Amino acid sequence: MPQDSAPFGPFVVRPASGPDLWLALPPAALPAGTERTAVVRFGHAAAVAELKRLRGPGARRVVAASPALLGTLGLWPGARLFALRDGGILRFGPLIGIATAGPARRMRALLEAFARLRPDVPFAVFDLRDVDWARLRVPALVWTERGPRSAAVPLPDVVYNKIPSRRLEQKLEREGIIDRWYALSRAPIVNASYFHKWDVYLDLIAYPEIRPNLPETILAPDEADVADLLARHRRVYLKPAEGAKGRGIIRLDRDGPEIVARFYLGGRPRLRRVTSLRRFLRQAFPPGRLRSYIAQQGIPLIAEGGRPVDFRLHLAKGEDGRWHPIVLAAKVAGEAGVTTHLAYGGRLDDAGAVLGRHFGEQAVGLRLALLQFGRAVAEKLEHATGQPLIELGLDLGVDEDGRLWLFEANAKPGQAAFGRDRHLVRLRRFKLIAALIRLAGFPAGASGEKKEGPA
Structure with a gap:
């Protein structure tokens, strides 16, 4: 099969009766002189299939495949995708994975939004913990002409990380799931982790x-660090190093002999004036808690x-x-x-x-x-x-x-x-x-x- 860097399509996948592994393509995707067999790939799944040429009305936007080939590749009827010829390989896709840690249905809204915006691209939402590493398959939620459906799909070409929390992400890392993915999969995980x-x-x-x-920043500050920053900058922010959405932030301002502390408690704003930084830090932070914080220079x-x-x-x-x-x-x-x-x-x-x-x-x-x-x-x-x-x-x-x-x-x-x-x-x-x-x-x-x- 000649190499061609331009993708064909998009096509709609239709099932067709018949034994063996075969695939029927529109004439534009299977020009005269093309080999009649090829390695067909979808995500991480591949099979050697006989190639046929589709004819008749509507053939230009359809690929037909035998049930055996659909099963081998993990392709579902009604999927819309592109075809890319590269030497002796015919790639279908791109299969884009959306990774989560929990029921895939929680990502249904995102799946639907992506699929409606780009109905010609196959998306699959899956839980990274559900991967069958022996078969390189995973149960997923996909989008079809009739809406969402469950399907066992091959590992995708690329993964968009939508794990919903830092805690879950770290749990998967401790369990070795992320390392196993990189060891057994060629698909990159995009935006792979929360920042620290x-x-x-x-x-x-x-x-x-x-x-x-960059504001001056100190990890795991002690009282002396905070006092020094306050003396030089007059304002300091104490922030959880792995925090998000503003939770746990304390603002300290030097005001003459006093320090003004601003923070939220129970969702309501609080203001305290203190004369002893040491006493305030001991009251605000249990022993060792500041080790998980940064102190950041306040900017006017x-x-x-x-x-x-x-x-x-x-x-x-x-x-x-x-x-x-x-x-x-x-x-x-x-x-x-x-x-x-x-x-x-x-x-x-x-x-x-x-x-x-x-x-x-x-x-x-x-x-x-x-x-x-x-x-x-x-x-x-x-x-x-x-x-x-x-x-x-x-x-x-x-x-x-x-x-x-x-x-x-x-x-x-x-x-x-x-x-x-x-x-x-x-x-x-x-x-x-x-x-x-x-x-x-x-x-x-x-x-x-x-x-x-x-x-």
């Missing part, structure tokens, strides 16, 4: 062009109504393998001024408008600088971590002098910064799918990004 705040700091501080924009950020403002930059990759900004949103802190997270009273605002109110004509340049800085951070993080990344959420800041800062990077960003903008949600998903198709080894013709993607 200290690891991100160490990764990025090694780059001279990023280092000046621009503020709205006295409440600090930071910026969430959501980046996603496309088929070109480059980082694209999806949204840059300003986030104004809640009543306590501890965090800008929406769950703690923060609110969204237009980034351009906020910058304009503080910096006037310089706002356009600052907005562009935030986007460029965010791209640089994403590129450096991907290089430093050595794992394929296709989306990132960055928490950035601008101080009163117009200096840019990076506070956190999130490998599993949510969509809160999108507000109710469905176009942004669709754009993000479209970019992610295009990037997954690329990582699956299918060329740009299968991504649909140039032809169908949002502007």
Whole structure:
């Protein structure tokens, strides 16, 4: 079979009667002079099949396969996919896996959203713990013309990690499931793990062009560390090193002889004035608890109504393998001024408008600088971590002098910064799918990004 880097399709898979392993293709996918047998591959499954040519009305968009071949490949009737010729191998796909740890039905909404956006690409949601390592198959939830159905599918070409919590992810790592995947599968796991705040700091501080924009940070601080940061910067944030969504954050401000502590307790903002840092830390943290925290230099950020403002930059990759900004949103802190997270009273605002109110004509340049800085951070993080990344959420800041800062990077960003903008949600998903198709080894013709993607 001649090598051809351009994919054919998309096609709909139809079952056909008959024994043996055979496959019928449209004439365009099986030109004259093509070998009549080929290795056919779908995900990690492969079989040698006899090739036939389809004829008649509708043949251009259909592939027909014998029941034996469908079973061997783990293909389900009604699947829509592309075909890619490469030497003696005919690849169907790309089969994109969505990995979770729990019932696949919990990811039904995401599966449906992806499938409706790209009905010509097969997606499969599965629990990594359910993999049959002897057969390299896994029970999964797939999407068909009639909606979701269960199917035993081969291991996919690429895996989008949607394990819902850090705890579950670490449990799979302890059980050796992730190591076994990499040992027995050729499929990359994309956005493979949650970030640890200290690891991100160490990764990025090694780059001279990023280092000046990182707040001073200390892992497992003791009283002396916190006191020193307060003396030099007058504001310190104590954050769980593996925390998320603003939980557990404490803000400390030096105010003359007193220290003002701001935090949330029971979902409500609290403020305490203390004269003894030692006493406060002992009351706030059980013995050893600070070892799981970082202390971070507080930055005099621009503020709205006295409440600090930071910026969430959501980046996603496309088929070109480059980082694209999806949204840059300003986030104004809640009543306590501890965090800008929406769950703690923060609110969204237009980034351009906020910058304009503080910096006037310089706002356009600052907005562009935030986007460029965010791209640089994403590129450096991907290089430093050595794992394929296709989306990132960055928490950035601008101080009163117009200096840019990076506070956190999130490998599993949510969509809160999108507000109710469905176009942004669709754009993000479209970019992610295009990037997954690329990582699956299918060329740009299968991504649909140039032809169908949002502007």
